[in-house]
Amino acid sequence: MDTNKNSYTIIYSTVLVVVVAAVLAVVAMGLKAKQQTNIDVEKQLSMLGSAGLAQDVKNAPDKNSYVEGEFNKYVVKGLVINAKGEIVKTDSTNLVKSEAFQISPEEQYETMKKIAAATSNSEKERLMAELKLPVFVCRTADGKEVSILSCYGPGLWGPIWGYVSLEDDFRTVYGALFDHKSETPGLGAEIVTNKFRDQFKGKEIFKDDNLVSVKVVKGGAKDKQHEVDALSGATITSTAVQSMIMNWLQYYLPYIQKNKENKDAADNAEFIQTEANSIAAADTLTIK
Amino acid sequence: MDKKIFTTPILKANPITVLVLGICSSLAVTVKLEPAIVMALSVTIVTGFSSFLISLIRKSIPNRIRIIVQLVVVAMFVIVIEQFLKAYAYDVSKQLSVYVGLIITNCIIMGRIEAFGLSEKPLPSLVDGLANGLGYGLILVVLAFIRELIGSGTLFGIQIIPLSWYVKEGGHYLNNGLFIMPPMALILIGCLIWIQRSFQKDLNDK
Numbered sequence: 214m215d216t217n218k219n220s221y222t223i224i225y226s227t228v229l230v231v232v233v234a235a236v237l238a239v240v241a242m243g244l245k246a247k248q249q250t251n252i253d254v255e256k257q258l259s260m261l262g263s264a265g266l267a268q269d270v271k272n273a274p275d276k277n278s279y280v281e282g283e284f285n286k287y288v289v290k291g292l293v294i295n296a297k298g299e300i301v302k303t304d305s306t307n308l309v310k311s312e313a314f315q316i317s318p319e320e321q322y323e324t325m326k327k328i329a330a331a332t333s334n335s336e337k338e339r340l341m342a343e344l345k346l347p348v349f350v351c352r353t354a355d356g357k358e359v360s361i362l363s364c365y366g367p368g369l370w371g372p373i374w375g376y377v378s379l380e381d382d383f384r385t386v387y388g389a390l391f392d393h394k395s396e397t398p399g400l401g402a403e404i405v406t407n408k409f410r411d412q413f414k415g416k417e418i419f420k421d422d423n424l425v426s427v428k429v430v431k432g433g434a435k436d437k438q439h440e441v442d443a444l445s446g447a448t449i450t451s452t453a454v455q456s457m458i459m460n461w462l463q464y465y466l467p468y469i470q471k472n473k474e475n476k477d478a479a480d481n482a483e484f485i486q487t488e489a490n491s492i493a494a495a496d497t498l499t500i501k
Numbered sequence: 502m503d504k505k506i507f508t509t510p511i512l513k514a515n516p517i518t519v520l521v522l523g524i525c526s527s528l529a530v531t532v533k534l535e536p537a538i539v540m541a542l543s544v545t546i547v548t549g550f551s552s553f554l555i556s557l558i559r560k561s562i563p564n565r566i567r568i569i570v571q572l573v574v575v576a577m578f579v580i581v582i583e584q585f586l587k588a589y590a591y592d593v594s595k596q597l598s599v600y601v602g603l604i605i606t607n608c609i610i611m612g613r614i615e616a617f618g619l620s621e622k623p624l625p626s627l628v629d630g631l632a633n634g635l636g637y638g639l640i641l642v643v644l645a646f647i648r649e650l651i652g653s654g655t656l657f658g659i660q661i662i663p664l665s666w667y668v669k670e671g672g673h674y675l676n677n678g679l680f681i682m683p684p685m686a687l688i689l690i691g692c693l694i695w696i697q698r699s700f701q702k703d704l705n706d707k
Contacts, residue, residue: 222563229570233577240581244588251591395598398532399652399681446678 250277253309257284263376263390264351264359265414284308288361290350296341298467313347318365318374321345325460346465351378359387360472362465366457369449371395373404377413377458383473386427389413391454401450412441419473424466426459506625510632517640518694519704522608526600527641528686534657536596537645539586541638543601545631547578548610552618552630559619571614572605579604609633644689652680 215221258280261267266287273279291313293302304311324344331337349361358381365374371394378387391404403409416427417438425439429451434440443451462469516522523544530540551574555562562570583601586594594601604610613633618626649655654662654676666674679685698704 216561216563217565222566225561225563226566226569229573233573236577237580240584244584247588248584248591251587255591397682399676399678 253314254280256314257281257288257309259390259392260284260349260351260361260376261287263361263388264353264378265388266351266353281309287353288349288351292348292350294346294348294465294468296344296346296464296467298469298471300468301345308349313349316345316347316363318347318363319372321363322365325464344464346461346468348465348468353387357381357387362461364457364461366453366460368393368396368453369401369447370397373450373453373457375404375454375457377462379418379469382476383469384417384419386413386416386418389458393450396450397447400444401447403444403447404450404454409441409444416441418462418469424459424462424469426455426462429455503625506628507632510629511636511639512697513701515636515640515697516609516612516633517637517690518697520609520612521694522612523637524687524690526603526607527637527644527690528683530597530600531641531644531648531686532652532681533596533649533655534642534645536593537641538638539590539593540597540600540604541634541641543579543582543586544604544607544609544637545634546582547575547604547607548613548634548637549627549631551575551578551610552613553623553627555614555618556621556623556626562619567619568611571611575610575614576605609637640690640693643693644686647689648680648686651677652685 216225254277258267258270261280261283264287267280267283270276270279285308288308289305291304291308291311292300293313293316294300302312304313308314321344324340328337328340328344331340347363351359351361353359359378360381360383361376361378363374363376365372367373373391373393373396375389375391377389379385380387389410391410393402393404396402396404412434413427418424418426420439428434428436428440429443430440431443431448431451434442510516514520517524517527526540526544531537551571554574555571558570579602582604583594586597586601610630613630617629621629646656650661654660654667662674662676664670666672668675
């Protein structure tokens with residue numbers, strides 16, 4: 214048979230492409246569920262990691278079921294909030310399927326970039342209304358209620374992302390976790406290490422009620438409340454982590470403010486209540 | 502079947518040190534042992550099976566589109582492997598990132614198909630492909646072993662250099678950061694070629 218005829222070549226390539234496409238489609242369809250589970254588990258593990266949980270994952274015999282178990286155990290609520298700080302949606306069951314879990318920080322970051330570049334106020338407002346931010350409320354083993362916030366931004370070679378968890382006073386950082394796509398191994402890629410992220414624990418994101426976020430400082434942190442050490446040899450990645458957190462905290466700020474005020478008010482009320490109680494107690498004493 | 506088909510590509514005509522093919526990925530994925538081994542296995546499977554499949558259909562391939570046909574077959578195997586890694590070895594696939602997809606452009610695969618698969622019977626082609634993949638893998642593992650040990654002080658992520666040797670623990674040892682950068686991999690490959698050529702005199706130019 215003449216394999217060099219035009220008609221033969223065309224039919225041959227058509228059949229080949231159809232066969233290959235069919236094989237690939239079957240493989241992709243067959244493995245899709247499994248792949249999605251892996252991606253979801255990775256996300257859950259990152260969130261738990263930012264709250265200092267699921268540390269035994271390396272020793273767990275089955276990573277996926279361990280992570281899902283821990284996630285269901287500790288994370289109690291998934292909230293979707295808007296740029297005004299209002300809660301749009303609350304889910305407390307089946308969190309992996311919840312709307313908050315489905316939010317892609319990457320897409321939200323694209324919106325943030327557009328907001329920053331917006332020229333008119335009306336456009337800016339329209340984009341702000343589109344913004345959806347996920348918050349996960351997590352009850353840790355030591356009984357603290359921790360809010361896990363998402364963040365995402367550009368690193369040196371590719372995107373970096375992470376989760377920052379705040380204590381219930383909405384001032385103190387409870388923990389943080391970062392990951393990256395393609396930072397330099399041994400330099401920028403060190404943002405994933407415990408050594409780097411443990412520094413964030415206990416830092417305050419407010420200074421005199423102004424949002425200062427956590428600064429990543431070259432040459433050693435001086436202000437122990439608001440600064441952490443940068444990575445040596447990775448100035449751009451370090452700065453990228455700092456601006457990523459600051460950027461996202463700015464959008465989370467209305468929500469943080471509201472909760473912070475509520476918390477402060479609650480603390481005050483408690484204080485007044487105890488005051489009143491002690492005065493009342495003193496009164497009864499004097500009456501007696 | 503001649504035994505040499507299997508043994509030659511592993512050392513005597515090693516794709517990396519003798520043919521100098523597949524350098525790009527051998528620089529990129531040899532920072533740690535685990536991804537290097539997964540990469541080596543993936544390439545071995547792809548070279549073996551694509552060579553086998555091309556050899557099976559070699560008489561029917563229209564000569565004018567033969568490179569395209571080869572590419573389509575190689576790409577199919579690579580995508581299938583990528584999908585399986587994402588489903589069953591997610592962490593490793595994250596470390597390998599784009600390099601699994603880039604197996605398609607690995608010169609070893611196309612080189613072997615052109616040089617062997619297109620003209621030989623299926624079974625020898627399969628063996629030749631697998632052997633070339635293993636030859637590539639051997640160099641990858643050697644590189645990754647040296648780079649991970651000296652660059653990070655670990656093997657398979659397990660600490661090998663005692664922690665008490667390190668400067669921050671009061672010792673006198675530091676990991677050599679140069680070894681985790683790609684240029685050092687190229688220098689190491691150069692050293693391997695040097696070593697091989699000092700033993701295998703017939704490789705040297707007259």
